[in-house]
Amino acid sequence: MLYIDSISKGIVIDHIKAGYGLSIFKYLGLDKADFTVALIMNAPSKKYGKKDLIKIENNIDLDLTMLGFIDPNITVNIIDNEKIVNKIKLSLPEKVEGIIKCKNPRCITSTERNIMHRFVLIDEEKGIYKCEYCDQIYSWEG
Amino acid sequence: MRHLIDPMDFSIEELEDLFSLADEIIKDQNSFKKVCEDKILATLFYEPSTRTRFSFEVAMLRLGGKVIGFSDPGSSSVMKGESIPDTIRTVGSYVDIIAIRHPKEGAPKYASFYSPVPLINAGDGGHQHPTQTLTDLYTIRKTKGQISNLTIGLCGDLKFGRTVHSLVKAMSRYENIKFILISPKELQIPEYIKTEVLLKKGIPFIEIERLEDVIGTLDILYMTRVQKERFFNEADYIRLKDSYILDNEKLKLANKDLSILHPLPRVNEISYEVDDDPRAVYFQQVKYGMFVRMALIMKLLGVA
Numbered sequence: 239m240l241y242i243d244s245i246s247k248g249i250v251i252d253h254i255k256a257g258y259g260l261s262i263f264k265y266l267g268l269d270k271a272d273f274t275v276a277l278i279m280n281a282p283s284k285k286y287g288k289k290d291l292i293k294i295e296n297n298i299d300l301d302l303t304m305l306g307f308i309d310p311n312i313t314v315n316i317i318d319n320e321k322i323v324n325k326i327k328l329s330l331p332e333k334v335e336g337i338i339k340c341k342n343p344r345c346i347t348s349t350e351r352n353i354m355h356r357f358v359l360i361d362e363e364k365g366i367y368k369c370e371y372c373d374q375i376y377s378w379e380g
Numbered sequence: 381m382r383h384l385i386d387p388m389d390f391s392i393e394e395l396e397d398l399f400s401l402a403d404e405i406i407k408d409q410n411s412f413k414k415v416c417e418d419k420i421l422a423t424l425f426y427e428p429s430t431r432t433r434f435s436f437e438v439a440m441l442r443l444g445g446k447v448i449g450f451s452d453p454g455s456s457s458v459m460k461g462e463s464i465p466d467t468i469r470t471v472g473s474y475v476d477i478i479a480i481r482h483p484k485e486g487a488p489k490y491a492s493f494y495s496p497v498p499l500i501n502a503g504d505g506g507h508q509h510p511t512q513t514l515t516d517l518y519t520i521r522k523t524k525g526q527i528s529n530l531t532i533g534l535c536g537d538l539k540f541g542r543t544v545h546s547l548v549k550a551m552s553r554y555e556n557i558k559f560i561l562i563s564p565k566e567l568q569i570p571e572y573i574k575t576e577v578l579l580k581k582g583i584p585f586i587e588i589e590r591l592e593d594v595i596g597t598l599d600i601l602y603m604t605r606v607q608k609e610r611f612f613n614e615a616d617y618i619r620l621k622d623s624y625i626l627d628n629e630k631l632k633l634a635n636k637d638l639s640i641l642h643p644l645p646r647v648n649e650i651s652y653e654v655d656d657d658p659r660a661v662y663f664q665q666v667k668y669g670m671f672v673r674m675a676l677i678m679k680l681l682g683v684a
Contacts, residue, residue, distance in 0.1 A: 344505050346484040351463055353490060371486020372507055375572075 242276050242293065249300065250315040250322075251292040256280055258309055259290025265304065268294065286311075303331040310365070332359050334367060338376060345372040382680055383492045383499045387513035387546045392553055399518050401675040401684055402668070409442070412674065415683050416445035422475040423449030424467070425502070426458065426482040431644065432502050432511070435666075436479045439673035448475065465494040472496040477681055498680035506542050511676065512643055513546040515669035520551075520600055522668060523639040523661050528555040535562040535591055536604035536624050536649060538569040543643040544604060545573055552577050559585035560594050564620050566612050590623045595634045601626070603642045603662075605649050627651040631659065641665055 254262060259279050268275045274295035283289035297316075305312055306328035316324035334357040340347045347353050347369070357367035357376055367376040384390070390398065405412050421440040423433050428451060437447045450456045458467060464482075468491045471478060478495060480488050481502040488501035488508075503509040521527050532551065538544050538561055548569070551557050559578065561569050568587055578585050588594055595601065606624045608617055625648060626640065642650060642662040654660050678684040 342485065344483075344485045344507075346464070346482070346487040346490050346504075349484055350487075350490065369486065371489050373485075 242278060244320055245274070245293050245295045245317050246320050248296050248317050249294045249298065250317060251294070251300075251305070252289070252313045252315060253283070253285065253309075253311050254290040254292070255286070255309050255311065256288040256290055259292060262290075262305065262308060263292055265308075266292075266298070266300070268292065271296070302326065302328060303334070304337060306331050307334050307337060330359055330362055330365060333357070333370075334359075338367075340369040340372065340374050340376075342369065342372050342374040345369060345374060347371060381495075381498055383495070383501075384510050384676065384680065385489045385492055385499075385501045386508055387510040387550050389510070395514070395517065398514070398672070398675050398679055399521055401678065402518060402671040405671050405674050412443055412678075414444040415678060416440060416443035416681065419443075419445040419476040419681055419683075420474070421445055421447050421449075421677065422471045422478045423447060423451070423502070424471065424478060424480045425449065425451045426453045426480070426487070428452065429481055429503065431666075432481065432509075433479075435511075435670050435673055436500075436502060439670050439677055442670075443674055443677060445476075445677075449479075464491050468494045468499075469496065477677060500676065500680070506540065508546060509542055510546065511669070511673055512543050513550050514672045514676065515665060516543065516547050516602070516641060516643070517550055518672045519641055519661060519665040519668050520639070523664075524599065527551065528557065530556075530599045531558040531560060531597055532600040532602060533560040533562055533591075533594060533598040534569075534602045534604070535626075536606045537567045538563040538604070539567040541604045544569070544602070547602065548573055549577055552581055552583050557583060559583065560598060561585055561587045562589070562591050562594060562624075563587070564589060564606070564616060564624075566616070567606065589620060591626070592623065592630055592633060595630055595638075598634065598638055601634070601638055601640045603640065603646075603649050605647050625649055625651065626654055628653050628657070631657060634659070 259277050263277045276293040279290045280288045281291055310328050310330045312328045314326040315322045336354055338357060339355045347355050356370040358370050360366050360368050365377060423436055425433050433451055440447050453459060464487060472495050477498045479500045479502045480491055483505050485505040485507035487504050492499045501508055501510055517527055534544050603626055638659045640660045644662060
């Protein structure tokens with residue numbers, strides 16, 4: 239068993255689906271952080287068997303929409319004095335802007351400059367989004 | 381401000397309101413010939429479409445309004461690389477209402493975010509063509525007296541035909557509709573229409589290859605064109621091609637009160653001999669399209 243010190247003040251991003259921790263770590267720019275951070279991969283999880291988690295010894299602004307989009311099962315714990323003071327359960331965001339791109343070559347987003355790619359959640363259970371412009375389906379499951 | 385981007389943008393009640401206005405216009409065109417006399421419509425056609433553009437322009441002219449626009453982006457600032465938001469903001473500051481056709485899917489929706497005036501999607505690639513759907517619904521209502529309790533046969537290219545997809549979605553909101561989907565296997569209606577619309581709402585439908593086998597059960601027959609190049613193999617094309625050509629011989633098997641619709645242009649899927657049959661309503665459908673667009677312009681401009 240691997241032990242990592244608990245943090246006194248900061249954020250723990252827990253219940254990340256195993257394998258997704260590194261991309262979230264990089265997305266949050268934690269690979270360039272000048273404070274203490276830990277990425278733990280394949281930790282045992284009662285719920286999922288295996289999970290990734292990230293510990294951040296600092297308070298940073300988190301893009302919860304983005305995190306929820308990557309993995310709606312994530313829990314964000316805000317830590318103060320080594321105690322969880324706030325537990326944020328994420329969910330799939332209703333709208334996703336500028337994160338994923340529409341792959342339909344006939345979509346207006348393929349030619350128009352400065353257009354924001356926008357997706358709208360149409361099936362929360364299956365995690366299915368559609369492009370707000372051309373209705374092209376986007377699904378995490380691919 | 382109200383736009384028309386998707387055929388489902390209007391509720392059934394709003395559609396009924398619109399269709400009643402179209403009825404009034406047909407009944408007494410004289411009373412409507414000045415209702416838009418101080419209004420201007422811009423038709424921004426980024427790809428050619430004589431039929432739809434004429435229909436919009438004539439609709440506005442018959443309401444006493446004026447029309448500007450382009451039918452070839454090559455002759456406009458679009459060629460200089462102007463973005464859609466800039467074009468729409470500029471044109472929208474000159475006119476009272478805009479109809480836009482664009483080859484890219486979702487362009488009218490994008491344009492509507494920036495439009496200071498009501499905007500109508502006059503067709504965006506293979507995506508949506510809401511005023512065609514309004515025309516189809518109005519034609520059905522006009523010829524059948526209602527849009528419920530009907531068996532509608534959709535025949536031809538059901539895979540790529542956007543008018544078919546929109547019509548299925550729009551009609552699925554009405555009561556007691558049954559769909560007979562007549563097409564070769566290669567051109568069947570997309571899976572998502574079946575799962576997301578028909579199965580989800582429990583609407584009865586059957587898929588069949590030959591028109592002759594079902595034509596006698598239909599109240600409405602909506603014909604579309606089947607292109608040879610859509611078939612995967614020559615043998616299937618030869619076996620089935622005549623099934624998708626409506627002629628007097630096949631019409632002998634049909635009900636007396638059948639209504640035959642077609643979004644037009646027709647190539648050879650309806651024989652010219654059928655044009656004289658009272659059941660052929662596709663040219664009336666074209667005319668109804670103009671009245672529906674007149675009603676739509678009035679509603680969106682708030683002059684109704």
